[in-house]
Amino acid sequence: MRNLAMSFAMLACTSALAAPLTLDFTTETVGAEPRGVAAAIGHWLVMKDGDKTVLAVDGRKWSEGQAAPGLADKARALYGERYGEFLDNVQAYAYFPLAVVKDVEDFREGTITLRFKGLEGRVDQAAGIVFNLKPNGDYLVLRANCLEDNLVLFKYQKGHRSSVKWIRNTPTPSKQWHDMKLIVKGTQVTGYLDGKPYLEHTLSEPISGRVGLWSKADSFVYMDDVKIDPAGR
Numbered sequence: 001m002r003n004l005a006m007s008f009a010m011l012a013c014t015s016a017l018a019a020p021l022t023l024d025f026t027t028e029t030v031g032a033e034p035r036g037v038a039a040a041i042g043h044w045l046v047m048k049d050g051d052k053t054v055l056a057v058d059g060r061k062w063s064e065g066q067a068a069p070g071l072a073d074k075a076r077a078l079y080g081e082r083y084g085e086f087l088d089n090v091q092a093y094a095y096f097p098l099a100v101v102k103d104v105e106d107f108r109e110g111t112i113t114l115r116f117k118g119l120e121g122r123v124d125q126a127a128g129i130v131f132n133l134k135p136n137g138d139y140l141v142l143r144a145n146c147l148e149d150n151l152v153l154f155k156y157q158k159g160h161r162s163s164v165k166w167i168r169n170t171p172t173p174s175k176q177w178h179d180m181k182l183i184v185k186g187t188q189v190t191g192y193l194d195g196k197p198y199l200e201h202t203l204s205e206p207i208s209g210r211v212g213l214w215s216k217a218d219s220f221v222y223m224d225d226v227k228i229d230p231a232g233r
Contacts, residue, residue, distance in 0.1 A: 017104050017105075017106060017107050017108075017110070017228065017230045018230060019230070020227065020228065020229040020230070020231070021101075021103055021104060021227070021228045021229075022225075022226070022227045022228075023036045023037070023055075023101070023226035023227075025046055025053045025054055025055050025224065026053050027053075028046040028053055028055075029046060030046050030047060030048055030053065031045060031046065031047075032045065032046055033045060033046070034046055034055050034099075036101065036102060036103065037055075037099040037100060037101055037102060037212065037213065038074040038077065038078060038099065038100045038102055039074070039097075039098075039099045040074060040098045040099065040100055040212075041093065041094055041096065041097050041098045042057055042058075042059065042096075042097025042098065042099075042215065043057065043058045043059070043061065043097070044056070044057055044058075044097070044099045044213075045058055047222070049117070049222050049224075052224070054222045054223065054224045055099075055213070055222070055223045055224065055226075056220070056221065056222050056223070057097050057099070057127075057213070057215040057219060057220070057221050057223065058220050059097065059121060059124075059215065059216075059217055059218040059219045059220055060120060060218065060220050074100075077102075078100055078102070078210070079135045093137070093156055093159070093161070095216065095217060096156075096161075096214060096215065096216050096217075097214065097215040097216070097219070098130065098212055098213070098214055099212050099213045099214075100130075100133065100210055100211075100212040101210065101211050101212055101213075101226075101228065104210060104211050104228055105210065106208055106209065106210070107131060107132075107184075107207070107208075107209065107210070107211045107228060107230070108184075108206065108207060108208050108230070109184045109185050109186065109206075109207070109230065110183075110184060110228065110229050110230035110231060111181060111182065111183050111184075111227075111228075111229045111231075112129050112131065112181070112182045112211060112226075112227070112228050112229075113179065113180065113181045113182075113225065113226070113227045114127065114129055114179075114180045114181075114213070114223060114225070114226050114227075115177055115178065115179055115180075115223065115224045115225040116144070116177070116178055116180060116221055116222065116223045116224075117174075117175065117176060117177045117178070117221065117222040118145075118146030118147075118172070118174045118175070118219065118220075118221050119174065119175060119220045119221060119222060120218075120219075120220035121146075121147065121217070121218045121219040121220055121221075122218060123216075123217045123218045123219075124145060124147060124215075124216040124217045124218060124219045125145060125146035125147050125174055125219050125220070125221060126143055126144065126145040126146075126214075126215050126216040126217075126219045126221070127143065127144055127180065127213075127214070127215060127219070127221050127223060128141040128142055128143030128144070128180075128213070128214035128215065129141065129142045129143075129180060129182045129211070129212075129213070129214070130210075130211055130212035130213065130214045131182065131184065131207060131209065131211045132207040132208070132209040133209045133210040133211065133212060134209050137156075138155075138156055138157045138158065139155075139156050139209070139212075140153065140154070140155055140156075140164070140207070141153070141154050141156070141214045142180065142182045142189075142191045142199070143214060143216075144170065144172050144178065144180055144193055145172070145216070146172045146173065146174045147174075149168070149169060149170055149171055149172050150166065150167060150168045150169075150170055151167045151170045151191055151193050151198045151199050152165070152166050152167070152199075153165040153166075153189065153191065153199060153201055164201060165199055165200075165201045167191075167198045167199045170193050170198050172193065177222075177224075178193065178194055179192070179193070179194050179195060180192065180193055181193075184207060186206060187202050187203040187204070187205065187206055188200070188201075188202055188203075189201045189202070189203060211228060213226065
C-alpha cells in the first residue's frame with residue numbers, strides 16, 4: 001500500500017506531455033548510444049542504413065539477463081529515489097530489450113508512431129512501443145514481429161508477461177521498413193501497422209507513465225521517426 005501511495009503521489013506532481021516530441025537520429029554519433037533515450041536492457045546504438053542515420057537494437061550478441069551499461073545511473077535520472085525499485089523489476093524482463101524516452105515523463109493519451117525494419121534474428125525480429133511505464137517497471141507494449149506476422153498488446157506486471165490482445169495475419173516481411181502507430185484515447189487503445197488499424201482494446205483504467213521502445217531476444221532491428229503527440233495527430 002505504501003508503494004501504491006507513493007506512485008499516486010508521483011503522478012499527481014508530474015505534468016502530462018503537453019507538446020509533440022520527435023526523436024531524430026540524424027545528428028547522433030554513429031556507434032554511440034542515442035541521446036534521446038535511456039537504454040535499460042539490451043544494446044541500443046546509432047547506426048547507418050545507407051545514407052540515413054537510425055537507431056538500432058542489436059541482439060546479435062544478446063545474452064539473457066544482460067542490462068545495458070550504466071543502468072543504475074540511467075534509472076536514477078528517470079525515477080529519482082525510486083530508481084532501486086525500477087532496477088529490481090525491469091531486470092526481471094531482461095529477455096526484452098527496453099529503451100526509455102528521456103523527455104516524456106507522463107504520457108496519458110495521444111499518438112505514438114515508429115518506423116522499424118527487422119534485419120536479423122533467428123528467434124525473433126521484434127519491435128514495439130512501450131507505454132504506461134511505471135516507476136516499478138510495469139508497462140504495456142504494442143509489438144510487431146517480422147518472423148511471426150502478428151501484432152500483440154502485452155502487459156508486463158511484477159516480473160510476468162501476459163498477452164492482452166493478439167492479432168494474427170499482419171504481414172510484416174523482414175528487411176523492409178514498416179510503420180507502427182499506437183493511439184490512446186481515454187481507455188481505448190488502437191494499434192496500426194502500415195496504416196491499417198488491426199488491434200482495438202479497452203483498458204480497465206486510463207494510463208499515465210513513461211514511454212519507450214522495445215524488442216526481444218536476438219532481434220537486430222532498425223528504428224526511426226519516433227513521434228509522440230499528446231493531441232493524437
